[in-house]
Amino acid sequence: MxxxxxxxxxxxxxxxxxxxxxxxxxxxxxxxxxxxxxxxxxxxxxxxxxxxxxxxxTKSDMLRLVAETVRTAFEALLPPLPDPDRPAPDQLRAEVQAYHDSLRDRPELAACFAQLTQIAPSEPAIGALIEDFTRNWCARYVEILTLGRAQGSFRANLAPLPTALMITGALTAFGPRGPGGLAQFWPVFTEIERGLQARPKGGM
Amino acid sequence: MxxxxxxxxxxxxxxxxxxxxxxxxxxxxxxxxxxxxxxxxxxxxxxxxxxxxxxxxTKSDMLRLVAETVRTAFEALLPPLPDPDRPAPDQLRAEVQAYHDSLRDRPELAACFAQLTQIAPSEPAIGALIEDFTRNWCARYVEILTLGRAQGSFRANLAPLPTALMITGALTAFGPRGPGGLAQFWPVFTEIERGLQARPKGGM
DNA sequence: CCATGAATCAATCATATGATTGGTTAGTGG
DNA sequence: CCACTAACCAATCATATGATTGATTCATGG
The missing domain is CATH 1.10.10 (Arc Repressor Mutant, subunit A)
Structure with a gap:
């Protein structure tokens, strides 16, 4: 073929x-x-x-090569690291936009990444690489969220790590779905954004 | 052994x-x-x-058996279907609690479910089963969210489907993580809850 | 232009793996 | 208690699969 x-x-x-x-x-x-x-x-x-x-x-080597290739390609598509001097909502959107574009333009990356996650049990090196990447990816969101809370653009009671996990989890779900499954991507992000916004005062 | x-x-x-x-x-x-x-x-x-x-x-049969077993066991742990007469926040919490308990008490289920995704490409029946289950699971959240919006407990501008995708996505991320990785489960849910709450009026 | 080594392949190995065949044993209905 | 069948196993098959061996071909630096 x-x-x-x-x-x-x-x-x-x-x-x-x-x-x-x-x-x-x-x-x-x-x-x-x-x-x-x-x-x-x-x-x-x-x-x-x-x-x-x-x-x-060996096949094991090949898998490592694949994992490293995917990781490198992924990282190359990420936006610059969070900048304390720019508005967090913008940076959040840029970060998500970059991920969206990766799903649209290089759907293999996320899909393959998801698949590699599953072979981790028999291929510890892969598991470590994936875990490391995931942690770093999540850390970017933690930074942006922390920044946004300090800037006052996000809720004061926002907990950065759990929120970052929520966001990356929600986004990751779009990985295995093909390029066609992106229809709900922005709607989902819109909901996330709404959930982060600072409230006009007067909790409860 | x-x-x-x-x-x-x-x-x-x-x-x-x-x-x-x-x-x-x-x-x-x-x-x-x-x-x-x-x-x-x-x-x-x-x-x-x-x-x-x-x-x-055949092995293929065995895989189907596994998939059906996991699915059935999972569904048996779910709470009763959404009830229009009960407060949505309670039902949401019950739904999430049930999932949490499944991760705590039957970690095999979610982990195995995640593993099955890697054979789905070569085993269409499995793929269909997984997709079907996921859709149903998501639909439960859609119902609860729709209900909660109508009841006034959730934001009026909440979009049920995207939000449901966000929640299930975030929760799914806890599946492959072992029972030890549940530390951030409730913190994450707390953040989700905060993002859903109706605001005291005065958008923007 | 040729010698050297990197890159390639055909053939083959050893084992893994899903599945079958043919016969044996144990529980059960009559 | 016997006959019958569901449940079981040893042995074996055919193929898949990761890997190796040893020879061959191309490129290139001297």
């Missing part, structure tokens, strides 16, 4: 590794991480299995 | 199927769905592979 441009033999190590990562991601998307086979990846790249093993020692 | 009570031979079809489902769930929890092997399940139940195939025709 794939048309590998005619025997474009003899590519560089790093080039091949990138192609392998891309192919592995595609296979994971189509069949799920549970059905990932080194042979399928090799076939997709258009190389022999032994060639694949030349570039990527 | 497992001590199967001494050769308690000749159990009923349904009994064995339940044992098989339980064993499969345990294996999925320990090694992940990708590493699920019919042999491991049989060994855990304490039966021969051919006996396993006698009760469960």
């Amino acid at each position: 794939e048309e590998h441009s005619p025997p474009q033999h003899y590519l560089r190590h790093e080039t091949r590794r990138e192609m392998i990562a891309a192919a592995a991601i595609a296979v994971i998307l189509e069949k799920g991480a549970a059905a990932l086979r080194t042979r399928d990846v090799a076939a997709r790249v258009g190389i022999n299995i032994s060639t694949l093993h030349f570039h990527v020692a | 497992e001590e199967h009570s001494p050769p308690q031979h000749y159990l009923r079809h349904e009994t064995r199927r339940e044992m098989i489902a339980a064993a499969a769930i345990a294996v999925i929890l320990e090694k992940g769905a990708a590493a699920l092997r019919t042999r491991d399940v049989a060994a855990r139940v304490g039966i021969n592979i051919s006996t396993l195939h006698f009760h469960v025709a």
Whole structure:
């Protein structure tokens, strides 16, 4: 089904590794991480299995490569780190916008990420990488929320960490849903925003 | 490692199927769905592979059995359907409490559910079941939220579906996290609650 | 232009894995 | 208590799968 441009033999190590990562991601998307086979990846790249093993020692290595590739690609799409001097609501929106765009333009990333989450039990290195990324991602929201509370744009009784977990959790749910499932993305974010806003005074 | 009570031979079809489902769930929890092997399940139940195939025709069947078992067990833990005559905030809390308790008392359920998502691509029946369950689960929140808005306990500008997606998304994130990761559960819910509350008037 | 090594492949291995076959045993209805 | 069938198992099959071996080809620096 794939048309590998005619025997474009003899590519560089790093080039091949990138192609392998891309192919592995595609296979994971189509069949799920549970059905990932080194042979399928090799076939997709258009190389022999032994060639694949030349570039990527083991399947476990391949999975690490995929995880690192996805993580790096994801991080490259994130906006600049929170800036204490800009309004938090704007930064929150920018942060969410970046995530939205990643779902729209590179749906493989989040979908693959979700799949990788599941193989963590048998691949501790992957689990650690994912956990680390997730923590960092969440930390960005914690910062923005803390900032916004200090700036007075968010509720004074807002707890940054739980709120950040709520937001990242809600957003993560859009990952596995295909690019079509983005219809409710902004409505969901609008609700989140409403829930954060400072109230005109007079609680209860 | 497992001590199967001494050769308690000749159990009923349904009994064995339940044992098989339980064993499969345990294996999925320990090694992940990708590493699920019919042999491991049989060994855990304490039966021969051919006996396993006698009760469960194929691995695919076994997976469906697992999915249905998890779903049924999950649904059994849910509170009664939303009641238009009770205060929505109470019902919301009851709904969330039930989910919390399921995470605390039956962590296998949510964790296994999450694992099943990785075989969904190659097992459409599983995917459909998961999607269906998720939709129903979300619908419960939609009802409660709609009710609460009508009752005046929630913001008048609250959009039920997006908010329900937000809540279920945020809650789902606690599924894969083990029972230890529940520390932030109630803090997160508290934030959600605060975001829903009707404001004292005077928007903007 | 050739020697060297990086990149490639065909063939093969060892084991894992889902499934089947054919026969054995135990509980049960008559 | 016997016959019948549901439940069970040992042995085996066919294929899938991750990985290796040893030879081959291309690119390139000297």
